[in-house]
Every structure is written in C-alpha cells, then in structure tokens.
Amino acid sequence: MAPPMSASSFLDALKDEGLTVVEVGDWRHHNRNHKGSWGPVNGVMIHHTVTQGSAATVRICRDGHADLPGPLCHGVITKDGHVHLVGYGRANHAGLGDDDVLRAVIAEKSLPHDNEANTDGNSRFYGFECENLGDGEDPWPAAQLEAIEKAAAALCRHHGWSERSVIGHLEWQPGKIDPKGFTMASMRERIRARLK
Numbered sequence: 398m399a400p401p402m403s404a405s406s407f408l409d410a411l412k413d414e415g416l417t418v419v420e421v422g423d424w425r426h427h428n429r430n431h432k433g434s435w436g437p438v439n440g441v442m443i444h445h446t447v448t449q450g451s452a453a454t455v456r457i458c459r460d461g462h463a464d465l466p467g468p469l470c471h472g473v474i475t476k477d478g479h480v481h482l483v484g485y486g487r488a489n490h491a492g493l494g495d496d497d498v499l500r501a502v503i504a505e506k507s508l509p510h511d512n513e514a515n516t517d518g519n520s521r522f523y524g525f526e527c528e529n530l531g532d533g534e535d536p537w538p539a540a541q542l543e544a545i546e547k548a549a550a551a552l553c554r555h556h557g558w559s560e561r562s563v564i565g566h567l568e569w570q571p572g573k574i575d576p577k578g579f580t581m582a583s584m585r586e587r588i589r590a591r592l593k
C-alpha cells in the first residue's frame with residue numbers, strides 16, 4: 398500500500414527507465430478524481446485497446462466515450478514503443494475486480510483465479526493501455542513489449558514492488574481477455590529480470 402506517485406515523479410520514473418514519453422495535453426490534471434478515490438496504489442495493470450492506429454488509439458484513451466468517460470488509462474503504449482501520457486489520477490481502466498486478487502497482489506503471492514467483481518480497481522492500479530486489436534493475431538512488436546516491460550518495471554522500482562504487482566486486466570475482472578497475444582507470466586518474468 399502506498400500513496401500514488403506525483404505526476405512529475407511518474408514522468409521521471411518512465412524516462413529514467415529509458416522510455417520515450419509523449420505528454421498529451423494537460424495529462425497531469427485529466428482524471429476521474431471527482432468520482433472516487435485515487436490510491437492507495439498496489440500495482441500496475443496491463444490492457445489491450447482493441448483499436449488500430451496510434452493517433453486514434455491515443456485519442457480514444459484520452460477522451461473515452463459516452464458510456465465510459467476518459468481517461469481510460471494513464472499511459473498508452475503504441476506499437477512503436479512510445480508511452481503517451483493521457484491522464485493522471487483516477488482513470489477508467491480497471492473497473493471492478495476480485496478482492497482475492499487484490500490481496501494476492503498486495504502480498505505479492507501467486508494469483509488466484511478471478512471469479513468476483515466486488516472491488517474498485519481504478520483507485521488501486523496504475524493502468525497502461527497497449528495498442529492492439531486483441532484478436533490474438535495482431536502482432537506485438539518487440540519495441541512495444543519492451544516498453545510494457547520498462548513502464549511496469551519503472552513503477553515497481555519506485556514503489557519497491559516485485560513483478561508480482563503487475564497483472565493483466567484478464568487476471569482482475571471475470572470476462573476480460575486482455576492483454577491477448579502474450580502471457581502475463583512471460584511479461585512478469587521480463588520485469589523480474591529487469592528489476593534485478
């Protein structure tokens with residue numbers, strides 16, 4: 398359990414990990430803090446967007462849509478491996494998930510199967526949306542996977558978390574399939590190696 402990083406610390410952590418960061422509009426103050434709490438934070442959540450084209454993907458993640466207002470994450474990781482900051486604070490990305498999973502993340506234990514949607518994840522997780530159609534066929538370029546690894550590791554490094562604090566949306570909320578196209582186990586292994 399930890400207070401969220403400041404927006405400036407968040408930006409610095411990503412840059413210090415070697416990432417190319419793009420600041421989109423007034424991202425530091427674009428959030429859903431008027432709808433609920435932001436923090437304490439316990440981990441990092443990875444998503445795919447089901448969109449195509451970097452500009453459209455970033456715009457959708459910043460603005461959201463009528464039934465799900467943006468921001469839909471903090472950072473959008475496009476196929477070129479750039480991280481576009483679209484919001485900071487509470488964001489509409491995690492939704493309701495399983496309290497047993499949250500307890501496992503906090504304890505940094507292996508995850509139980511998610512079978513309940515009873516806990517607000519938007520206050521607890523940093524969120525990265527990754528540009529991909531999510532059909533299992535759209536490729537994940539090496540630069541994009543490396544950026545996911547670096548972004549997650551940067552936040553773990555700041556908070557003193559292990560790779561077990563990084564989960565996929567599919568591990569949080571029943572019915573979700575994202576990210577599809579690589580396994581979270583393989584991504585956690587990469588993050589573990591980077592944090593050593």
Ligand SMILES: [Zn+2]
Binds near residue numbers: 443444445566573
């Ligand atoms: Zn998702």
